Amino acid sequence: MPINVVLLGFGTVGESVYRTIASHQDGLRNILGTDIVVKGVLVKDARKSRNIASDVLVTTDFKKLLELPNIHAAIEAIVGVEPAFTYGKQFLNAGIPVITANKEMAAHKGGKLRKEAEANGTEFHFEAAVAGGIPIIAVLKQLLHANRISKIEGILNGTSNFILSTMREEGISFAEALERAQRNGYAEADPSNDILGKDSFYKLMILSELVFGKQPEWDEVDCTGINELVLNDLEEAGAGGKRIKLVASIGKDENGNLTAAVEPHSLDENHPLYHVEGVDNGIVVHTDLLGRLFLQGPGAGGPPTASAILEDLTQHFRSKPYQKPFVETSKVRAIR
Numbered sequence: 001m002p003i004n005v006v007l008l009g010f011g012t013v014g015e016s017v018y019r020t021i022a023s024h025q026d027g028l029r030n031i032l033g034t035d036i037v038v039k040g041v042l043v044k045d046a047r048k049s050r051n052i053a054s055d056v057l058v059t060t061d062f063k064k065l066l067e068l069p070n071i072h073a074a075i076e077a078i079v080g081v082e083p084a085f086t087y088g089k090q091f092l093n094a095g096i097p098v099i100t101a102n103k104e105m106a107a108h109k110g111g112k113l114r115k116e117a118e119a120n121g122t123e124f125h126f127e128a129a130v131a132g133g134i135p136i137i138a139v140l141k142q143l144l145h146a147n148r149i150s151k152i153e154g155i156l157n158g159t160s161n162f163i164l165s166t167m168r169e170e171g172i173s174f175a176e177a178l179e180r181a182q183r184n185g186y187a188e189a190d191p192s193n194d195i196l197g198k199d200s201f202y203k204l205m206i207l208s209e210l211v212f213g214k215q216p217e218w219d220e221v222d223c224t225g226i227n228e229l230v231l232n233d234l235e236e237a238g239a240g241g242k243r244i245k246l247v248a249s250i251g252k253d254e255n256g257n258l259t260a261a262v263e264p265h266s267l268d269e270n271h272p273l274y275h276v277e278g279v280d281n282g283i284v285v286h287t288d289l290l291g292r293l294f295l296q297g298p299g300a301g302g303p304p305t306a307s308a309i310l311e312d313l314t315q316h317f318r319s320k321p322y323q324k325p326f327v328e329t330s331k332v333r334a335i336r
């Protein structure tokens, strides 16, 4: 039997997941031992024309999606806490795993959904909700056994990083760089979540819950965006050999209390995040055994986010405990 999935949302992320399932079906089948089939898609506006196969249910009615028979996973890529939380909870209650890209929902309700999943013998996956395609959740889960993680710091918002890089490299104002980000499709018409630091904050709270088992009190976390930075700030930092970056950080102080902040920092070139440019994200994890680990990669966009979602899906259902060979065996020449 194939793995039947439903998609909640068919925007940048949902559509990219749909197309990637089609384009990567052979490789996925090799790992999973069966096909992934999209059975239904939930949207908000029924009048939009969409390129979706005619045998897929496309609906604005959540109940119809929930009533589809033999659904094995729900992929949630809509916007905001509600109705995403209520929808996710209903799938989990039915024992169906939920994979989300929705950071706002995961930051607010991720803990509840993880418990809901556990109570129903299934799982809630959220790799795509933090740092796009960078597999930071998988890496952190891997490190949570023997290592003690003391601190995580990262550039978690590609839009604001693009704005800062563009201001510095091209000597243009914040408004001009924001307009450029919007024109390139990196920032939404309402960019406030990105430039005010809220998007980074949500991702930080998701990381906190995973690594430290709890979140700090939200109103005790300093959250300052990049909207008040002017070109002169960046030039002054540059004259001192530094670059201003929007850094989200969380760690434990000497008393074991969580301290977190999202704020612009002047970093020198020895800091790994100094070198993260454009829409990339970067994350530094500090652990007692490993020391400092640094990951960098695309923090947003359809294909990187679809990558994270499909890795979650594959991880959940994989039937073989090994990877397919990197090189086809028939193409490997015999060694004489």
Ligand SMILES: NC(=O)c1ccc[n+]([C@@H]2O[C@H](COP(=O)([O-])OP(=O)(O)OC[C@H]3O[C@@H](n4cnc5c(N)ncnc54)[C@H](OP(=O)(O)O)[C@@H]3O)[C@@H](O)[C@H]2O)c1
Pocket: 008, 009, 010, 011, 012, 013, 014, 042, 043, 044, 045, 046, 048, 076, 077, 078, 079, 080, 082, 083, 101, 102, 103, 104, 128, 129, 132, 299, 300, 301, 302, 305
């Ligand atoms: N874009 C990225 O690079 C990225 C990266 C990581 C995570 N995310 C997260 O992934 C989620 C989706 O992002 P996106 O960029 O794909 O957004 P988007 O392009 O705005 O698409 C949102 C989709 O959700 C549907 N939708 C919204 N509200 C709905 C509701 N109440 N009921 C049913 N459908 C609803 C929309 O339907 P219509 O098509 O009918 O309008 C649309 O198909 C967000 O939570 C975002 O934060 C995005």
